[in-house]
Amino acid sequence: MTYHARQSRRVRIVMGVIGAAIALGGVLAPLISHEMTTIAVHHLLHAGMAFGAGLLALAIAPELVGRERSAWIWPAVIAPAIGLLLMWPSEYAYLMSHRWLHLLDHLSIALVTLLAVYAAQAYVRGLGWLMLGLVVAMDAACAGGFGVSPGPSFLLHSAQRPSHVVTASNAATAGATMKITTLHTLGAKLYNTMGCSGCHSVDGSKGVGPSWKNLAGYPQKLSNGKTTIADYSFLRVMILDPGKMDLAGYPAGVMPGTYKVMLTGPKHPHEIRLNAIIWYINTLSNKAGNASEPPVPDRLAK
Amino acid sequence: MVLTSDNTSRRVMTLYMGTGLALTALMMFAGLMLRASQAGWMPMSPGQFYAVLTLHGAVVIVALMLCGMGGLWFLMRRLTSLSAGTALIAYACIAAGAAAVIAATLFGGFAGLYTFLAPLPFHGSWPYWSTGAFLIGMTLITIGWMAWCMQMLGAVLRAYGGALGALAWDFVWHRKVFDASGRPLPPPEAFPALMAGFDGMLAGMSAMLLGVALIVRWIDARVLINPLWAKNLTYFFAHTYANLIIYMLAALIYVGMPYATGRKYHTSTALVVGWWCSMLLTLTNYFHHLYMDFVQPGPFQYLGELSSYLSAVPVTVVTIFSALMLVWRSGMKWTLGAIFMYAGLIGWVVGGIGAEIDATVPFNTHLHNTLWVPAHFHTYLVGGCVLFAVGWVFLCLESRSIRRTGTLMRWAVGLLTFGGMVVFLMGFYCAGAYGVPRRYAIESPPGPELAKIASIGATVMIIGFALAFAEGVRLRFGYPDGEATMRIGQEVEA
Numbered sequence: 068m069t070y071h072a073r074q075s076r077r078v079r080i081v082m083g084v085i086g087a088a089i090a091l092g093g094v095l096a097p098l099i100s101h102e103m104t105t106i107a108v109h110h111l112l113h114a115g116m117a118f119g120a121g122l123l124a125l126a127i128a129p130e131l132v133g134r135e136r137s138a139w140i141w142p143a144v145i146a147p148a149i150g151l152l153l154m155w156p157s158e159y160a161y162l163m164s165h166r167w168l169h170l171l172d173h174l175s176i177a178l179v180t181l182l183a184v185y186a187a188q189a190y191v192r193g194l195g196w197l198m199l200g201l202v203v204a205m206d207a208a209c210a211g212g213f214g215v216s217p218g219p220s221f222l223l224h225s226a227q228r229p230s231h232v233v234t235a236s237n238a239a240t241a242g243a244t245m246k247i248t249t250l251h252t253l254g255a256k257l258y259n260t261m262g263c264s265g266c267h268s269v270d271g272s273k274g275v276g277p278s279w280k281n282l283a284g285y286p287q288k289l290s291n292g293k294t295t296i297a298d299y300s301f302l303r304v305m306i307l308d309p310g311k312m313d314l315a316g317y318p319a320g321v322m323p324g325t326y327k328v329m330l331t332g333p334k335h336p337h338e339i340r341l342n343a344i345i346w347y348i349n350t351l352s353n354k355a356g357n358a359s360e361p362p363v364p365d366r367l368a369k
Numbered sequence: 370m371v372l373t374s375d376n377t378s379r380r381v382m383t384l385y386m387g388t389g390l391a392l393t394a395l396m397m398f399a400g401l402m403l404r405a406s407q408a409g410w411m412p413m414s415p416g417q418f419y420a421v422l423t424l425h426g427a428v429v430i431v432a433l434m435l436c437g438m439g440g441l442w443f444l445m446r447r448l449t450s451l452s453a454g455t456a457l458i459a460y461a462c463i464a465a466g467a468a469a470v471i472a473a474t475l476f477g478g479f480a481g482l483y484t485f486l487a488p489l490p491f492h493g494s495w496p497y498w499s500t501g502a503f504l505i506g507m508t509l510i511t512i513g514w515m516a517w518c519m520q521m522l523g524a525v526l527r528a529y530g531g532a533l534g535a536l537a538w539d540f541v542w543h544r545k546v547f548d549a550s551g552r553p554l555p556p557p558e559a560f561p562a563l564m565a566g567f568d569g570m571l572a573g574m575s576a577m578l579l580g581v582a583l584i585v586r587w588i589d590a591r592v593l594i595n596p597l598w599a600k601n602l603t604y605f606f607a608h609t610y611a612n613l614i615i616y617m618l619a620a621l622i623y624v625g626m627p628y629a630t631g632r633k634y635h636t637s638t639a640l641v642v643g644w645w646c647s648m649l650l651t652l653t654n655y656f657h658h659l660y661m662d663f664v665q666p667g668p669f670q671y672l673g674e675l676s677s678y679l680s681a682v683p684v685t686v687v688t689i690f691s692a693l694m695l696v697w698r699s700g701m702k703w704t705l706g707a708i709f710m711y712a713g714l715i716g717w718v719v720g721g722i723g724a725e726i727d728a729t730v731p732f733n734t735h736l737h738n739t740l741w742v743p744a745h746f747h748t749y750l751v752g753g754c755v756l757f758a759v760g761w762v763f764l765c766l767e768s769r770s771i772r773r774t775g776t777l778m779r780w781a782v783g784l785l786t787f788g789g790m791v792v793f794l795m796g797f798y799c800a801g802a803y804g805v806p807r808r809y810a811i812e813s814p815p816g817p818e819l820a821k822i823a824s825i826g827a828t829v830m831i832i833g834f835a836l837a838f839a840e841g842v843r844l845r846f847g848y849p850d851g852e853a854t855m856r857i858g859q860e861v862e863a
Contacts, residue, residue: 135452151582192526197522197567201570201574205578208602
C-alpha cells in the first residue's frame with residue numbers, strides 16, 4: 068500500500084468515525100432529550116444528523132474510477148425525497164409524545180441520507196460529496212418555510228398586522244382595554260412556530276379550525292347542539308383535550324391531541340406557553356375579559 | 370473513433386427530441402389560442418384561459434428541456450459510455466410527469482399557473498385531485514431530470530478525470546503543466562454538459578424540496594408553507610431550468626456549426642472562463658424576478674442584477690462571436706439546418722438583451738411583470754432554443770439524405786417562420802413597453818389590439834414551421850438504402 072493510499076484510508080476512517088458519532092447522536096437524541104423545539108430548529112437538527120450520515124456513507128463507499136454503475140442513480144435521486152417525507156412537519160408534535168417512534172423516524176432519515184450519498188459515490192466517485200452537500204442543504208432549507216409560517220415578515224410589517232392585535236408597538240393605545248405583557252408576544256410567536264396558524268386564522272377567515280379573531284368571550288356552538296362561552300377553561304380544554312368537545316361546523320378529530328404533552332406536565336410546571344397562547348387569543352377578541360384570561364400572573368415579565 | 374452510426378445513441382436522441390418537438394408544436398397551438406383569446410377572437414372563460422396558460426408554460430419548458438437533454442446526451446455518448454437504460458427510465462419519468470400535468474390542466478382545470486406559487490395551488494376552484502396530479506407530475510419530471518443530470522455530470526467527471534479536469538482548470542491556469550500531462554481537453558460541448566449536470570442537480574434538488582413540500586401541504590392542510598420561501602425555490606429552479614435549456618441546446622452549435630462550415634470549433638480560454646461564469650452565476654440571477662418582493666433581503670437584489678449580466682454575457686458573446694467567425698468566409702451552404710442554427714444565434718442575442726433590460730433595476734420598475742417578460746423569454750425560447758433544435762434535426766437529416774432543399778422552399782420557410790416570429794414577438798414587446806400586465810385573460814388597452822397583431826404573426830410562424838416539417842419528412846424519405854451513418858460529428862475521437 069502506498070503512502071497516499073494509507074493516508075487516504077486514515078482520512079476515511081476518521082471521517083467515518085466522526086460521521087457515525089454525529090449520526091448516532093442524532094438518532095438517539097429523542098431518548099436523551101424530549102423537549103419540544105420549534106419546527107425550524109427540528110429541521111436544522113435533521114440536517115446536522117444527515118451530515119453525519121453522509122460522512123459515514125462517504126467513508127464506506129467504494130472507490131470506483133472510470134466506470135458507470137447506472138443502477139445507483141435511482142436510489143441517489145429518490146432517497147432524498149423520501150427523507151423529506153420523513154420530515155413531515157405537522158407530525159412533529161405527535162412524534163414528540165412517542166419517543167420510540169421519534170427515534171425510528173430519526174433512524175430512517177439517517178439511513179435514507181446514507182443511501183443517497185453512498186449511491187451517488189458508488190455511481191461515479193466524487194458525486195457523493197455533491198449529494199452530501201445537496202441533502203444537507205435541502206434539509207436545512209426546510210427550516211426556511213416547510214411547515215414554518217412567515218412569522219418574520221408578519222412581525223416586521225406592522226402595517227399588514229390586524230389592528231386589533233395588541234403588541235408592544237400599539238400597547239399604549241390598547242392599554243385602556245388590555246394590558247400588554249411579554250406573554251402576548253410569546254403567544255404570537257408560538258402561534259406561528261407550533262403549527263397553530265396552519266388551521267386557525269387571526270383575521271376572521273375560516274380555516275380548518277375556528278378563527279382566533281373574536282373567539283375568546285364569545286358564545287360557541289357545539290356539535291351536540293349546546294352553546295358555551297369561550298372562557299379560559301373552554302380554551303384550555305380545546306387546546307389540551309380537543310376530543311372532549313366538538314365545535315359545530317368544523318370536522319372532528321383534526322386538532323392534534325399532542326399539545327397536552329408539549330404544554331403541560333412535569334416539564335412545564337408553570338404552563339407558561341399554554342397561558343401565552345391563551346393570552347394571545349384574548350388579545351384578538353373584543354369580548355375578552357377576566358373569565359377568558361388565564362388566572363395566573365405574567366411570570367415572564369417578572 | 371466513435372461514429373454516429375451508434376444506433377442506440379441515435380434512437381435515444383430521436384425519442385427525446387421527437388417528443389420534445391411534438392410537445393412544442395402542440396404548445397404553439399395552445400399559445401396561439403391564448404393570444405387569440407386575449408385578442409377577443411376566441412371565446413375562452415378566464416378559468417379555461419388560466420388552465421391553458423398553466424399547461425402552455427409548464428409543458429413548453431419540459432418539451433424544450435427534452436430537446437436539450439436528447440441532443441446533449443447524444444453528443445456526450447460520442448465522448449464516453451452512457452447507459453441508454455438510465456436515459457430511457459428518466460424519459461419515462463418525465464413523460465409520465467408531463468402526462469399528469471396535461472391531465473391536471475386539461476381535464477382537471479388546474480389553473481395555479483406554471484409557477485404554482487404557494488398558496489395559489491390550494492385556493493382555486495378546480496378539483497382537489499387536479500392539484501395533486503399537477504404537483505406529483507412536476508415531481509416526477511424532477512426525478513427524471515435529476516437522474517439525467519447525474520448521468521451527465523458523471524459522464525464528464527469520468528471522461529476528464531474529475532472536476533478539475535472537466536472544468537479545464539489546468540488548461541486555464543497552468544497551461545504548461547496541462548500540455549505536459551497529455552490529458553484530454555474537454556471539447557466545447559462538454560462544458561454545457563458539465564453545467565447542465567451541476568446546476569441541474571442543484572436546481573433539481575430545489576424543485577424536489579418544493580414539490581415534496583407542496584404535496585405534503587396538499588395531503589395535510591395543517592402544514593404551512595412560507596410563500597416567500599416557496600417563491601425563492603420556485604424561481605431558483607424554474608429560472609435555472611429555463612437558462613439551462615438554452616445552454617444545453619447551445620452545445621448543438623458547437624457540433625452543428627463546424628459541420629455546416631467545415632471548420633473546427635476549438636476550446637479556448639475565453640470559452641472556458643465564459644462557461645465558468647455561467648455555471649456559477651446562473652444560480653443567482655433569478656433574484657431579478659423578485660425585485661418587487663420588498664421583504665427579500667437587499668443584497669440579493671444587487672446580486673441578482675450583477676449575476677444577470679455576468680452569467681449571460683460572457684458565454685453568449687464568446688459562443689456567438691466564435692460561431693460568426695466560423696461562418697465568416699467559410700463558404701457555408703445555407704441549407705435549412707444552417708439557416709435555423711444561424712437564426713437561433715440572433716434569437717439568443719435579442720432575447721438575452723431583452724432579459725438584461727428587464728434585469729436592470731430602473732427598467733424593471735416599469736417592466737416588472739408586464740408582457741415584456743414573456744417577450745424576452747419567448748424570443749430566446751422560440752427564436753433561440755426551438756431554432757437550435759430544429760436546425761440540429763435538419764443538419765442530421767441533410768447529412769444523410771440524398772435530397773436537397775430547393776431555394777424557393779428555403780425562402781418560403783425562412784420568410785414565413787422568421788417574419789411571423791418577429792410580428793408575434795413585437796406584439797409582446799410593444800405591450801410590455803406600454804405596461805400591459807402579463808398573465809391576464811383580459812388585458813387592458815392596447816393589449817387586445819396588440820394581441821390581434823401577435824396572433825396573426827403567430828399563425829404565419831406556425832405555417833412556416835409546418836412547411837419546414839413537411840420538408841423534413843421529404844428529406845427523411847431521401848435516405849439511401851444501407852447507409853446508416855450520420856456524417857455529423859464524425860471527427861470526434863474517443
